[in-house]
Amino acid sequence: MIKLSGVKKVFPGSNGSFTALDNIDLHLAAGEFVAIVGKSGSGKSTLLNMLTGIDHPDSGVVTINDTRVHTLPESQLAKWRGANIGIVFQFFQLIPTLSILENLLLAMDFVDVIPKPKRAQRARSLLNLVGIEQHADKFPAALSGGEQQRAAIARALVNAPPILVADEPTGNLDSKNASEIHALFRQFSRSGKTVIVVTHEDVSASGYDRIVTLQDGALVSDERGAA
């Protein structure tokens, strides 16, 4: 479902260019639960940006469900992304002036794949799924970090994307919240979503199907995870 072939990304710098991703080949199947690990600066976020079309490779191809991501015109890319990939960030990135419910509704309005009359009910049921339905009408600042991340996860799911991508989603949470968020991601992958998580957590026994390791922009290992 997700295929990166020969993906390379070079950033210009004052001391010459810097290769952030070097000839990455990676195939991920539907429903896989994948951890991307590696030291700071190894290229993990850059790899996610290639997958989501947030940034363009200098060479190579990213294909997601038969769509060559980087051939989509800018005008279609954001809507394509919204319908196909839910994205979760370390610092939640909820809109502070909208309630939690409105944050979810806005994401549905933008992509426009869920029929309008169903949106509010869908938003509430996703908030229920992640355990914060009671906070639907509050502003993000009134929620704890763990609750805000649950809201951001619900927002990532509103348009029913087959893929969920998360960049250090538990990096700003205490260990209890981190393990609960991790369990939610595993649950989503078991229900058929491909879930890709960039993480610094210990991945040795955390239920990932695959652990992909980057080092200096190269993919240096791709192993099956332990249950």
Ligand SMILES: Nc1ncnc2c1ncn2[C@@H]1O[C@H](COP(=O)(O)OP(=O)(O)OP(=O)(O)O)[C@@H](O)[C@H]1O
């Ligand atoms: N826009 C940019 N311009 C120049 N260099 C960049 C840019 N984005 C990333 N880099 C460089 O590319 C390398 C890989 O960055 P990336 O953010 O992908 O690493 P990472 O593995 O996600 O690191 P971290 O764990 O610290 O988030 C780093 O050396 C970074 O400085």
